Amino acid sequence: MDELQYGTRDKRGNYTPNEPAGTAPLFVFPPQPAALLRWLPHYFLPYNALFFLSALAWWAWVIPPVEVMQTLQWGWVLRLFAINAVAVFLWYGAFELHLYIRRAQGTRFKYNAKFPADAPSNVFWFKSQNIDNFARGMLSGVPIWTGIQVLVLWAFANGYAPWLSWSDNWLWLAFLCLIVPVIHEFHFFCIHRLIHTPFLYKWVHSVHHNSINPSPWSSLSMHPVEHLLYLATMAYHLVIPSHPLIALYQLHVAGFGAVPGHVGFDKVELTDETALDSHAYIHYLHHKYFEVNYGDGLIPIDKWLGTFHDGSKDGDARMKARYAAKKARLNAKEDAA
Ligand SMILES: [Zn+2]
Ligand SMILES: [Zn+2]
Numbered sequence: 001m002d003e004l005q006y007g008t009r010d011k012r013g014n015y016t017p018n019e020p021a022g023t024a025p026l027f028v029f030p031p032q033p034a035a036l037l038r039w040l041p042h043y044f045l046p047y048n049a050l051f052f053l054s055a056l057a058w059w060a061w062v063i064p065p066v067e068v069m070q071t072l073q074w075g076w077v078l079r080l081f082a083i084n085a086v087a088v089f090l091w092y093g094a095f096e097l098h099l100y101i102r103r104a105q106g107t108r109f110k111y112n113a114k115f116p117a118d119a120p121s122n123v124f125w126f127k128s129q130n131i132d133n134f135a136r137g138m139l140s141g142v143p144i145w146t147g148i149q150v151l152v153l154w155a156f157a158n159g160y161a162p163w164l165s166w167s168d169n170w171l172w173l174a175f176l177c178l179i180v181p182v183i184h185e186f187h188f189f190c191i192h193r194l195i196h197t198p199f200l201y202k203w204v205h206s207v208h209h210n211s212i213n214p215s216p217w218s219s220l221s222m223h224p225v226e227h228l229l230y231l232a233t234m235a236y237h238l239v240i241p242s243h244p245l246i247a248l249y250q251l252h253v254a255g256f257g258a259v260p261g262h263v264g265f266d267k268v269e270l271t272d273e274t275a276l277d278s279h280a281y282i283h284y285l286h287h288k289y290f291e292v293n294y295g296d297g298l299i300p301i302d303k304w305l306g307t308f309h310d311g312s313k314d315g316d317a318r319m320k321a322r323y324a325a326k327k328a329r330l331n332a333k334e335d336a337a
Pocket of ligand 2: 192196205209286290
């Protein structure tokens with residue numbers, strides 16, 4: 001496919017899509033029913049539908065019977081850990097293999113023309129973004145992912161959380177399934193904004209931001225504290241009357257759903273003429289500019305707070321004006337002191 005039909009590439013090799021990044025027409029006033037209808041299929045397809053199916057598969061084939069989950073024992077916990085690790089390896093690895101190892105579409109639609117493997121850096125373990133990101137995801141990401149999963153399932157199994165039955169509460173549970181990505185966005189924005197405060201940024205979140213040019217393994221490349229905060233979204237279902245299947249779906253949206261935002265390509269080519277929109281641009285801009293786009297645009301909180309960057313020249317000018325105002329405020333404070 002010809003990327004220049006859909007965007008431009010500057011002298012430094014940065015690719016900018018023609019269409020500025022937009023937020024979902026969900027929380028807008030006045031409501032936009034036509035835009036909402038056009039957008040709705042993207043809400044489900046492909047990712048959220050896929051993560052719901054994966055949660056169903058875990059519920060059917062991976063999660064042990066309730067009696068087993070009532071006690072914390074190594075057998076079922078380690079089995080769950082192993083299956084999570086294999087699933088993460090396959091899902092993240094599939095994007096990595098296709099786009100970054102085989103480089104099947106070269107740099108077409110790639111925001112940053114460089115591949116991380118070609119740019120060794122001292123900020124990473126073994127100077128390699130790939131090894132560093134992979135190791136952090138596997139050594140701390142998957143264990144913490146599994147730990148949260150085990151504790152939430154154990155709480156459900158022991159009656160510590162309100163577990164609703166589908167037959168009596170199908171309408172509420174269906175609604176809850178529908179808003180799982182919205183809960184995710186709310187949670188992600190809150191913890192993400194929190195870890196961008198100076199102290200937590202320095203000690204926790206800077207690990208994730210070492211990858212200025214993110215690739216699939218960057219998705220779970222975090223400090224353990226960030227893993228804990230990020231994946232804790234599953235625990236919302238211990239408070240909201242829910243069902244463990246929906247809690248699993250919530251966890252999969254966070255865990256498996258981190259990939260699309262870090263894939264580094266605006267489109268993933270499927271055939272010579274068709275491609276899948278990655279929806280990665282908003283978060284790519286966050287990795288590039290740091291203090292913009294704390295959320296992924298499902299709830300337009302960044303727009304409300306003035307931190308949204310749509311990738312356009314206007315968006316750039318707005319960001320620079322905001323940074324200049326912040327600097328002036330800090331200087332004024334210093335002069336006063
Ligand atoms: Zn990120
Ligand atoms: Zn960040």
